[in-house]
Amino acid sequence: xxxxxxxxxxxxxxxxxxxxxxxxxxxxxxxxxxxxxxxxxxxxxxxxxxxxxxxxxxxxxxxxxxxxxxxxxxxxxxxxxxxxxxxxxxxxxxxxxxxxxxxxxxxxxxxxxxxxxxxxxxxxxxxxxxxxxxxxxxxxxxxxxxxxxxxxxxxxxxxxxxxxxxxxxxxxxxxxxxxxxxxxxxxxxxxxxxxxxxxxxxxxxxxxxxxxxxxxxxxxxxxxxxxxxxxxxxxxxxxxxxxxxxxxxxxxxxxxxxxxxxxxxxxxxxxxxxxxxxxxxxxxxxxxxxxxxxxxxxxxxxxxxxxxxxxxxxxxxxxxxxxxxxxxxxxxxxxxxxxxxxxxxxxxxxxxxxxxxxxxxxxxxxxxxxxxxxxxxxxxxxxxxxxxxxxxxxxxxxxxxxxxxxxxxxxxxxxxxxxxx
Amino acid sequence: xxxxxxxxxxxxxxxxxxxxxxxxxxxxxxxxxxxxxxxxxxxxxxxxxxxxxxxxxxxxxxxxxxxxxxxxxxxxxxxxxxxxxxxxxxxxxxxxxxxxxxxxxxxxxxxxxxxxxxxxxxxxxxxxxxxxxxxxxxxxxxxxxxxxxxxxxxxxxxxxxxxxxxxxxxxxxxxxxxxxxxxxxxxxxxxxxxxxxxxxxxxxxxxxxxxxxxxxxxxxxxxxxxxxxxxxxxxxxxxxxxxxxxxxxxxxxxxxxxxxxxxxxxxxxxxxxxxxxxxxxxxxxxxxxxxxxxxxxxxxxxxxxxxxxxxxxxxxxxxxxxxxxxxxxxxxxxxxxxxxxxxxxxxxxxxxxxxxxxxxxxxxxxxxxxxxxxxxxxxxxxxxxxxxxxxxxxxxxxxxxxxxxxxxxxxxxxxxxxxxx
Numbered sequence: 001x002x003x004x005x006x007x008x009x010x011x012x013x014x015x016x017x018x019x020x021x022x023x024x025x026x027x028x029x030x031x032x033x034x035x036x037x038x039x040x041x042x043x044x045x046x047x048x049x050x051x052x053x054x055x056x057x058x059x060x061x062x063x064x065x066x067x068x069x070x071x072x073x074x075x076x077x078x079x080x081x082x083x084x085x086x087x088x089x090x091x092x093x094x095x096x097x098x099x100x101x102x103x104x105x106x107x108x109x110x111x112x113x114x115x116x117x118x119x120x121x122x123x124x125x126x127x128x129x130x131x132x133x134x135x136x137x138x139x140x141x142x143x144x145x146x147x148x149x150x151x152x153x154x155x156x157x158x159x160x161x162x163x164x165x166x167x168x169x170x171x172x173x174x175x176x177x178x179x180x181x182x183x184x185x186x187x188x189x190x191x192x193x194x195x196x197x198x199x200x201x202x203x204x205x206x207x208x209x210x211x212x213x214x215x216x217x218x219x220x221x222x223x224x225x226x227x228x229x230x231x232x233x234x235x236x237x238x239x240x241x242x243x244x245x246x247x248x249x250x251x252x253x254x255x256x257x258x259x260x261x262x263x264x265x266x267x268x269x270x271x272x273x274x275x276x277x278x279x280x281x282x283x284x285x286x287x288x289x290x291x292x293x294x295x296x297x298x299x300x301x302x303x304x305x306x307x308x309x310x311x312x313x314x315x316x317x318x319x320x321x322x323x324x325x326x327x328x329x330x331x332x333x334x335x336x337x338x339x340x341x342x343x344x345x346x347x348x349x350x351x352x353x354x355x356x357x358x359x360x361x362x363x364x365x366x367x368x369x370x371x372x373x374x375x376x377x378x379x380x381x382x383x384x385x386x387x388x389x390x391x392x393x394x395x396x397x398x399x400x401x402x403x404x405x406x407x408x409x410x411x412x413x414x415x416x417x418x419x420x421x
Numbered sequence: 422x423x424x425x426x427x428x429x430x431x432x433x434x435x436x437x438x439x440x441x442x443x444x445x446x447x448x449x450x451x452x453x454x455x456x457x458x459x460x461x462x463x464x465x466x467x468x469x470x471x472x473x474x475x476x477x478x479x480x481x482x483x484x485x486x487x488x489x490x491x492x493x494x495x496x497x498x499x500x501x502x503x504x505x506x507x508x509x510x511x512x513x514x515x516x517x518x519x520x521x522x523x524x525x526x527x528x529x530x531x532x533x534x535x536x537x538x539x540x541x542x543x544x545x546x547x548x549x550x551x552x553x554x555x556x557x558x559x560x561x562x563x564x565x566x567x568x569x570x571x572x573x574x575x576x577x578x579x580x581x582x583x584x585x586x587x588x589x590x591x592x593x594x595x596x597x598x599x600x601x602x603x604x605x606x607x608x609x610x611x612x613x614x615x616x617x618x619x620x621x622x623x624x625x626x627x628x629x630x631x632x633x634x635x636x637x638x639x640x641x642x643x644x645x646x647x648x649x650x651x652x653x654x655x656x657x658x659x660x661x662x663x664x665x666x667x668x669x670x671x672x673x674x675x676x677x678x679x680x681x682x683x684x685x686x687x688x689x690x691x692x693x694x695x696x697x698x699x700x701x702x703x704x705x706x707x708x709x710x711x712x713x714x715x716x717x718x719x720x721x722x723x724x725x726x727x728x729x730x731x732x733x734x735x736x737x738x739x740x741x742x743x744x745x746x747x748x749x750x751x752x753x754x755x756x757x758x759x760x761x762x763x764x765x766x767x768x769x770x771x772x773x774x775x776x777x778x779x780x781x782x783x784x785x786x787x788x789x790x791x792x793x794x795x796x797x798x799x800x801x802x803x804x805x806x807x808x809x810x811x812x813x814x815x816x817x818x819x820x821x822x823x824x825x826x827x828x829x830x831x832x833x834x835x836x837x838x839x840x841x842x
């Protein structure tokens with residue numbers, strides 16, 4: 001057994017209490033809880049600690065030479081960033097669940113840790129993929145590269161889309177219900193506008209490339225514009241609509257995006273319910289595998305933190321981006337995929353011919369068409385899916401389509417991802 | 422970098438060729454291909470080796486003190502067993518894809534390896550769960566215990582059930598088609614009668630308990646008796662029928678079984694298509710996660726073997742059952758679950774009352790009933806599902822049901838597993 005490590009936990013909230021409980025009850029050999037810091041020490045908590053453990057000031061704790069590992073669980077940018085940087089400068093290792101900080105300031109933290117030969121354990125920063133990280137860790141050994149990762153990483157969005165699918169209700173209605181049930185934040189933007197998924201994708205990309213460079217901006221689209229109509233048409237075509245983070249790699253060039261997507265209903269991603277996270281990966285040999293795990297929760301997050309602490313204590317490999325290599329991002333226009341298109345067209349003769357003519361002109365081949373009898377006097381429900389097409393060509397065709405006299409609103413476009421598992 | 426290890430590959434078939442190719446082309450530092458053994462060296466192969474690598478006699482290779490690791494890829498019991506035991510006795514580590522050998526003789530091999538402090542890498546023996554093994558490896562560290570593992574581990578059976586579901590055809594018809602397409606063996610028994618799944622479950626159980634004791638016999642039922650009718654009724658009730666390996670643990674007592682089961686259609690297991698493997702796990706805290714991976718194939722198997730070789734070469738932890746502790750198996754009769762029951766009842770007044778009366782007498786509560794109008798003159802299609810019930814009680818009730826005058830054939834019973842992911 002390796003030497004015991006002295007641990008300070010900074011942030012004594014839900015996750016902090018879970019970690020403190022596990023450490024204080026000495027469930028794990030080699031992990032010695034030494035200090036617990038929170039600005040509010042009065043709040044009732046599931047565990048009571050002797051006062052000598054407690055402090056409301058992180059500075060002396062992070063500067064205490066006795067402490068070996070600082071567990072930062074307060075979240076947000078400051079003072080979390082200062083705590084981590086100071087801990088590293090003082091020769092300590094860091095374990096964190098702070099997704100936002102790593103997505104925004106990962107470069108600063110990982111590069112400092114690399115320079116100082118310290119470790120930053122961040123399994124807990126996106127626990128839904130905890131099983132993944134082990135694979136990636138191993139991947140660092142066998143130099144496995146991923147061609148493709150499709151990931152459902154935001155539980156709130158997945159819950160809302162699942163509920164919209166089952167109940168046929170509008171986004172705003174389901175969001176409001178979810179907020180009332182405490183399943184969505186009062187400000188839901190981070191979840192439903194795709195930023196949370198984008199943060200996780202950034203960290204995932206840093207992890208699998210081993211580069212700590214901040215990923216350049218990439219297209220991010222949330223689920224506010226997904227309608228029950230789209231869900232219904234997708235269903236008829238054999239697809240579910242999900243919010244998907246996409247990483248595609250070809251010859252070292254990455255295409256990154258977050259957007260709603262049609263995925264086959266009977267696939268791992270298409271059938272993923274509620275608050276679970278799901279990920280489909282294709283490795284460099286074309287071998288596809290999938291993972292499903294709870295996207296959040298005290299227990300899986302606590303588990304992930306304890307695993308990092310044990311790995312550090314036992315001197316095991318802990319994956320951490322440690323290269324300054326820039327990531328090459330491809331041009332989104334060059335991405336090849338299939339598209340779902342819903343047109344707001346008038347119920348007039350020749351509409352289908354005009355629209356499909358424009359697609360033909362741009363070399364885009366139509367895979368399926370659903371045209372139903374008009375429900376209102378004016379609009380005819382018209383949906384098409386394309387075969388594989390270049391995104392730039394589809395966008396060009398749509399600019400022309402949307403200028404047709406018979407088309408009265410911007411065409412709705414949703415990408416189709418052909419998940420395999 | 423650790424010292425290079427000299428490797429002998431015994432068995433130069435499909436998988437052997439994949440491994441030899443990866444090693445010979447020096448894709449991986451530290452792994453030095455030294456010898457390749459096969460009884461038939463004339464057969465054409467995707468890779469040609471200089472003759473000094475080749476041998477048709479395993480004995481001198483396994484006795485050669487130069488060799489550090491023996492990769493056994495010939496399959497079956499003998500001479501694979503002798504090769505592995507001899508290699509271990511000669512102080513070598515072993516890597517193998519031999520599922521049958523480990524399921525039947527794992528105790529002999531793992532106990533010898535434990536006594537001699539050698540390692541046996543067996544990731545490749547069930548590659549569909551390769552991602553799992555990493556989790557379990559880690560689990561050994563954090564002492565995570567699993568309450569429940571539901572696993573679809575046989576690609577042939579899953580392909581046959583998927584096809585029966587999509588096409589509504591009988592088992593025998595689909596099996597014959599699958600055999601013609603090369604997707605099922607000419608003797609399909611190992612796959613469709615559940616033995617292959619049972620072997621994988623045995624190895625999985627050894628792995629997660631760290632005990633190499635041969636698992637006592639447990640109920641194994643294959644898919645030959647699953648009918649398109651059952652699949653259709655299950656579908657109406659919201660379920661798919663899959664061949665599932667079950668490991669349930671409560672206070673150190675295990676319930677193990679392999680049988681067809683109803684799993685929710687929209688779950689990871691219920692939506693698993695074709696030749697993929699899928700696994701759902703519930704840990705001791707109730708956290709559920711799922712994994713999907715290709716159940717076979719040269720590439721994933723080769724990958725798994727190379728990972729084992731790298732882990733051995735780099736001195737990493739490699740999970741291997743190393744305890745002689747006996748596993749306690751529970752009484753199947755005490756298992757609590759839900760059941761699907763299809764009765765072969767005459768179309769007579771009072772049938773439903775008689776059958777449901779017997780269930781009431783045994784304290785079994787009915788969850789759903791499907792009774793359709795009779796299609797033939799004699800039989801009425803009658804299907805019930807139960808709420809949670811003790812298996813022994815259900816079996817007792819069915820013995821009485823099957824003796825009723827109005828019941829003309831043995832009632833078909835399929836367990837319902839409420840997969841969560």
